Amino acid sequence: MISQAAVARLRDMxxxxxxxxxxxxxxxxxxxxxxELSGQPDVAVYxxxxxxxxxxxxxxxxxxxPIVPRGSGTGLSGGSVPVSGGMVLCLNRMNRILEIDEAxxxxxxxxxxxxxxxxxxxxxxGLFYPPDPGSxxxxxxxxxxxxxxxxxxxxxxxxxxxxVMALQCVLPDGSxxxxxxxxxKDVAGYAFxxxxxxxxxTLGIISEITVSLIPPPQTRKTLLAYFDTMPKAGxxxxxxxxxxxxxxxxxxxDQATIGCVEEFAGIGLPLDMxxxxxxxxDGHPAVVEEEAAAVHKVLQQVGAAEIKLAGxxxxxxxxxxxxxxxxxxxxxxxxxxxxEDATVPRSMLAETFTEIERLTDKYRLTVGTFGHAGDGNxxxxxxxxxxxxxxxQRAHAFYDELYEKVLAWGGTxxxxxxxxxxxxxxxARQIGPAGIAVMRRIKDSFDPRRMLNxxxxxxxx
Amino acid sequence: MISQAAVARLRDMxxxxxxxxxxxxxxxxxxxxxxELSGQPDVAVYxxxxxxxxxxxxxxxxxxxPIVPRGSGTGLSGGSVPVSGGMVLCLNRMNRILEIDEAxxxxxxxxxxxxxxxxxxxxxxGLFYPPDPGSxxxxxxxxxxxxxxxxxxxxxxxxxxxxVMALQCVLPDGSxxxxxxxxxKDVAGYAFxxxxxxxxxTLGIISEITVSLIPPPQTRKTLLAYFDTMPKAGxxxxxxxxxxxxxxxxxxxDQATIGCVEEFAGIGLPLDMxxxxxxxxDGHPAVVEEEAAAVHKVLQQVGAAEIKLAGxxxxxxxxxxxxxxxxxxxxxxxxxxxxEDATVPRSMLAETFTEIERLTDKYRLTVGTFGHAGDGNxxxxxxxxxxxxxxxQRAHAFYDELYEKVLAWGGTxxxxxxxxxxxxxxxARQIGPAGIAVMRRIKDSFDPRRMLNxxxxxxxx
Numbered sequence: 001m002i003s004q005a006a007v008a009r010l011r012d013m014x015x016x017x018x019x020x021x022x023x024x025x026x027x028x029x030x031x032x033x034x035x036e037l038s039g040q041p042d043v044a045v046y047x048x049x050x051x052x053x054x055x056x057x058x059x060x061x062x063x064x065x066p067i068v069p070r071g072s073g074t075g076l077s078g079g080s081v082p083v084s085g086g087m088v089l090c091l092n093r094m095n096r097i098l099e100i101d102e103a104x105x106x107x108x109x110x111x112x113x114x115x116x117x118x119x120x121x122x123x124x125x126g127l128f129y130p131p132d133p134g135s136x137x138x139x140x141x142x143x144x145x146x147x148x149x150x151x152x153x154x155x156x157x158x159x160x161x162x163x164v165m166a167l168q169c170v171l172p173d174g175s176x177x178x179x180x181x182x183x184x185k186d187v188a189g190y191a192f193x194x195x196x197x198x199x200x201x202t203l204g205i206i207s208e209i210t211v212s213l214i215p216p217p218q219t220r221k222t223l224l225a226y227f228d229t230m231p232k233a234g235x236x237x238x239x240x241x242x243x244x245x246x247x248x249x250x251x252x253x254d255q256a257t258i259g260c261v262e263e264f265a266g267i268g269l270p271l272d273m274x275x276x277x278x279x280x281x282d283g284h285p286a287v288v289e290e291e292a293a294a295v296h297k298v299l300q301q302v303g304a305a306e307i308k309l310a311g312x313x314x315x316x317x318x319x320x321x322x323x324x325x326x327x328x329x330x331x332x333x334x335x336x337x338x339x340e341d342a343t344v345p346r347s348m349l350a351e352t353f354t355e356i357e358r359l360t361d362k363y364r365l366t367v368g369t370f371g372h373a374g375d376g377n378x379x380x381x382x383x384x385x386x387x388x389x390x391x392x393q394r395a396h397a398f399y400d401e402l403y404e405k406v407l408a409w410g411g412t413x414x415x416x417x418x419x420x421x422x423x424x425x426x427x428a429r430q431i432g433p434a435g436i437a438v439m440r441r442i443k444d445s446f447d448p449r450r451m452l453n454x455x456x457x458x459x460x461x
Numbered sequence: 462m463i464s465q466a467a468v469a470r471l472r473d474m475x476x477x478x479x480x481x482x483x484x485x486x487x488x489x490x491x492x493x494x495x496x497e498l499s500g501q502p503d504v505a506v507y508x509x510x511x512x513x514x515x516x517x518x519x520x521x522x523x524x525x526x527p528i529v530p531r532g533s534g535t536g537l538s539g540g541s542v543p544v545s546g547g548m549v550l551c552l553n554r555m556n557r558i559l560e561i562d563e564a565x566x567x568x569x570x571x572x573x574x575x576x577x578x579x580x581x582x583x584x585x586x587g588l589f590y591p592p593d594p595g596s597x598x599x600x601x602x603x604x605x606x607x608x609x610x611x612x613x614x615x616x617x618x619x620x621x622x623x624x625v626m627a628l629q630c631v632l633p634d635g636s637x638x639x640x641x642x643x644x645x646k647d648v649a650g651y652a653f654x655x656x657x658x659x660x661x662x663t664l665g666i667i668s669e670i671t672v673s674l675i676p677p678p679q680t681r682k683t684l685l686a687y688f689d690t691m692p693k694a695g696x697x698x699x700x701x702x703x704x705x706x707x708x709x710x711x712x713x714x715d716q717a718t719i720g721c722v723e724e725f726a727g728i729g730l731p732l733d734m735x736x737x738x739x740x741x742x743d744g745h746p747a748v749v750e751e752e753a754a755a756v757h758k759v760l761q762q763v764g765a766a767e768i769k770l771a772g773x774x775x776x777x778x779x780x781x782x783x784x785x786x787x788x789x790x791x792x793x794x795x796x797x798x799x800x801e802d803a804t805v806p807r808s809m810l811a812e813t814f815t816e817i818e819r820l821t822d823k824y825r826l827t828v829g830t831f832g833h834a835g836d837g838n839x840x841x842x843x844x845x846x847x848x849x850x851x852x853x854q855r856a857h858a859f860y861d862e863l864y865e866k867v868l869a870w871g872g873t874x875x876x877x878x879x880x881x882x883x884x885x886x887x888x889a890r891q892i893g894p895a896g897i898a899v900m901r902r903i904k905d906s907f908d909p910r911r912m913l914n915x916x917x918x919x920x921x922x
Contacts, residue, residue: 101806101808102703103703103807103808104806104807126705150646154645159646161652161655162623171899175895175898177895177896177899178892178896179892179899181806181871181873182806183804183805183806183837183838183872183873183876184615184836184837184838185611185833185836185837185876185877186804186875186876187609187659187875187877187880188873188874188880188887188888188892189880189900190656190659190660190899190900190904191609191659191660192896192899192900192903194652195651195652195656197652197655198648214707215706241564241566242564245676283745284744284745284748284751285747286745287744287745287747287748343646343647344644345565345642346565347562372646375644375645376645376646377644377645377646410642410643410644411644412646413649414647414649415646415648417648418648419649423649427649427650430649431638431640431649434636434637435638435640435653438632438638438640438653439650439651441907442653445902445905446899446902
C-alpha cells in the first residue's frame with residue numbers, strides 16, 4: 001500500500017496528470033498481453049523525463065514499493081505485470097526522438113518512442129532501423145531493449161541487441177549510468193550495456209537509448225510457398241540456410257493459422273494447405289534476383305505444393321502485414337490464447353513440427369503454429385478457455401512436454417518473449433542451478449532489495 | 462608463493478609436463494605484448510581439459526594464489542600479465558576444434574584454438590569466420606572472446622562478440638556454467654554470455670566456445686588511395702560511410718607507418734605520401750563492382766593524390782598482409798613501442814588526426830598512426846625507449862591529452878585492446894564513479910575474493 005502522503009508528493013513533483021492512484025484508472029495497468037496473469041498496482045507514474053524517473057524511484061524506495069517498468073504492455077511473458085503490486089512506472093510519455101545522426105548512422109531516443117515511429121523517422125533520412133517485432137506499431141523502444149525483441153527481419157538483420165549502441169540507465173539506488181556510445185567499437189570495461197539488453201526491467205530503468213542504423217536494402221522480392229505437411233516446410237527452411245542463402249524474412253504459418261489469418265485479413269490464402277512459408281530476400285537487385293531463384297529451386301526440390309512470387313511491392317507488403325496479424329487472428333477464435341516462443345537450432349525444425357503435431361493430438365488441443373522459422377523460433381499457440389480447468393491443464397502439459405524436447409535438442413525456452421513471470425519454471429529447467437545462481441548474483445549486485453520487478457525468476461530468492 | 466606440496470599436487474593431477482614452476486621456465490609468462498609491464502608468476506599450469514581447469518582453480522584457491530588466464534600472450538593492455546604473481550593458467554594446449562556444424566552454421570572449439578586455424582578449417586567447408594584480429598596467426602579464440610577482439614573486417618562484419626553463440630565458463634567458485642546455445646535467438650535470462658565477452662578473464666575461465674559462421678563473400682576488390690594529409694584521408698572515410706557504403710575493410714596508415722611497412726615488407730609503397738587508405742569491398746560481383754566504383758568516386762571528390770586498384774587477388778592479399786605487419790614494422794624502429802587504440806565516432810576522425818599531429822609536435826615525439834579507420838578505431842603508436850624517462854613522460858602526456866579530446870568527442874579509450882592493467886586510469890575517466898561502481902558490483906558478484914586477474918581496474922577495490 002502506498003501512503004496518501006506519498007501520492008501527494010508524487011503529484012506535487014511530477015504533476016497531477018502524471019500520477020494515477022484510483023483503482024479504476026489502474027485496472028488496465030495490472031495486465032500486459034500475457035494470459036492468465038494480472039496484478040493490482042498501488043500507483044502508476046508517468047515520468048516526463050530523467051528527473052521524473054529519479055523522483056519516482058526515490059519515493060518508491062521510501063515507501064518500500066516494488067517498481068514495475070512498463071512501455072506499451074505488449075509483453076508476452078508478464079514482464080510488466082505488477083504481480084506484487086507496487087508502482088507501475090509507465091515510460092510511454094517519454095517519447096521524443098532526440099537525434100538522428102546521419103554522419104555516424106545513429107539515432108538517440110527516449111524509451112517511450114514507438115518502434116515503427118523510429119523506423120519511419122529514419123526512413124525519411126534514407127536510413128534503416130531493422131528490428132521489427134510483431135507489435136512494432138505500438139511497442140516501445142524501451143520495451144524492445146528490455147526484452148531484446150526480435151522480429152520478422154531477425155534472420156538476416158539480427159535482433160534489438162545488435163543495434164543498441166548506448167544506454168542511459170537509472171539503477172535502483174538512484175545512480176545514473178551511461179554505458180556505450182557512438183563509437184562502433186568499445187571494449188572499455190564490462191559490457192554493462194549488453195547485460196542490460198534483455199534484462200526485462202529487473203536491473204535498472206532505461207532513460208535513453210542510442211541505436212545504430214544501416215543503409216536500407218535497395219530492393220526486395222517476396223515468395224510464398226505452400227506445403228502439404230509442416231515437417232516438409234521445416235525441411236525447406238533448413239535446406240535454404242544450408243544452401244548459404246540468408247533471406248531477410250523466412251516465416252511459417254500452419255493450416256490453423258492460415259485459416260484464421262485469411263478469415264481476418266481476406267487476402268486469398270488457400271485454406272487446404274498444411275503449411276505456408278513467407279520468404280523475403282532483399283539487397284542489391286542482382287543479389288535479390290539470384291537468391292530468389294536459388295530459394296525457388298530449393299522449394300521445388302523439397303516438394304512445395306505451390307510457389308508464388310509476389311507480383312509487386314504492395315502485394316508483398318500485404319502478405320507481410322497478414323503474417324503480422326497471425327496472433328490477433330488466432331486470438332479472435334478463443335477466449336484465451338496461450339502463446340509460446342520455443343526456439344531450436346534450425347536443423348531441428350522439422351522434428352519440432354512433428355512433435356507439435358504429436359502433442360496436439362495427445363492432449364486433444366487446438367493449436368495454431370506460426371513464427372520465425374528461419375531463426376528456429378516458433379510460436380505454437382494453444383486456443384483455449386481459461387475457465388476450462390481441464391483444458392488449461394492439458395495445454396500446460398502440452399508445453400511442458402514440448403519444452404522437454406526443445407531443451408534436449410539444444411533449444412531455448414524463449415527466443416524473443418523473455419522469461420517474465422510466465423516462464424520462471426522453464427528457465428530453471430534450461431539453465432540449471434548453476435545458471436540460476438549466476439542470474440541471482442547479477443540481480444543481487446544491482447538490486448539487493450529486490451525493488452525492480454520482484455515477481456520474476458531472475459529476481460526470485 | 463606457492464607451496465612445494467601444491468606444485469606436487471598439480472603435477473600429480475595434471476601431469477609433469479603441464480606444470481611449470483622453475484623461474485627460468487616462467488620468465489616469458491611474466492609478459493604479454495604490452496610494453497612497460499611485467500610480473501613474476503609463481504607457477505604456470507597448462508590444463509588439458511575442463512577437469513584440468515577445475516583442478517587448477519581448486520589448488521589456486523587452497524593456496525590463496527591469484528589466477529591469470531592466458532592464451533598466446535598477444536594482448537596489448539596487460540590482461541595476461543601476472544602483476545601480483547600467482548598462477549598463470551595457460552589455455553593454449555586446449556586447442557581442439559570440437560565440431561563444425563554445417564547445418565546450423567556453428568563451430569565449437571576449445572579456448573586455445575588459434576584464430577586463423579579456425580578460419581581455415583571452416584573455409585574448407587565453404588564457410589566464413591569473419592573476426593580477424595591483427596594477431597590472428599597466433600592469437601587464440603579464448604583470448605579473442607575475453608578481449609572481444611576486432612580486426613580488419615570489423616567494419617562490415619563486426620567483432621568477436623557478434624559471433625559468440627555459447628560459452629562454457631568455470632567460475633572462481635568452481636561451478637561450471639553453460640550460457641547460450643546453437644539457437645540463433647535466445648533471451649532466457651540475463652545475457653551472461655554477453656557479459657563474459659570482453660570481461661578480460663576477470664569473471665571466469667572459458668573452457669568451450671561456440672561461434673556462428675556465415676557464407677563467405679563471393680568476391681572482393683581492393684583499392685589503395687594516397688593522400689597528402691591525414692585529415693583528408695579521415696574525411697574520405699567519413700564520406701564513404703555517409704554515402705552508405707560499408708566496405709569490409711577500411712584501414713589507414715600514416716607516412717611513418719607506410720615507411721616502416723615498406724622497409725619491412727618491400728611491396729612498393731610510395732614513401733612521400735602522408736596517408737594511405739586500404740579499402741576492400743566484398744560480396745556479390747555486381748555489388749562489389751558498384752561499390753568499388755562509388756568508393757572511387759568519393760576518393761576523387763575528396764582529392765586523393767592517387768587511387769590504385771589491386772590487379773588481382775594476390776596483390777590484394779599482399780596489401781592486407783602488409784597492413785597486418787604495421788605494428789611489427791613500427792616496433793623494429795625503436796626499443797619501445799607504445800600502442801593505443803583510441804576510438805571515436807566516425808564523424809570525428811579528421812579532427813582526431815589533426816589532434817594527433819598537433820600533439821606529436823607539442824611533445825616532440827615520433828608517432829606512427831594506423832588502424833581501423835572505418836570503425837573510428839585508431840592506433841597512434843609512439844616509438845620510444847623505456848630507458849629515456851623524459852621521453853616516456855612526454856609519451857604518456859601525449860596520450861593523456863589525446864584521450865581527453867577523444868572522450869570529449871564521445872569516443873572510448875579502448876576500441877578493441879581492452880583495459881587490462883595498462884588503461885585503468887583511462888577507464889575511470891571514461892565511465893566515471895557510477896560506471897566504476899557498476900564494474901565493481903559485477904566483479905564482486907562473481908569473484909568476491911578477487912582471485913581472477915586481481916591487477917585489473919575492473920577488479921580493483
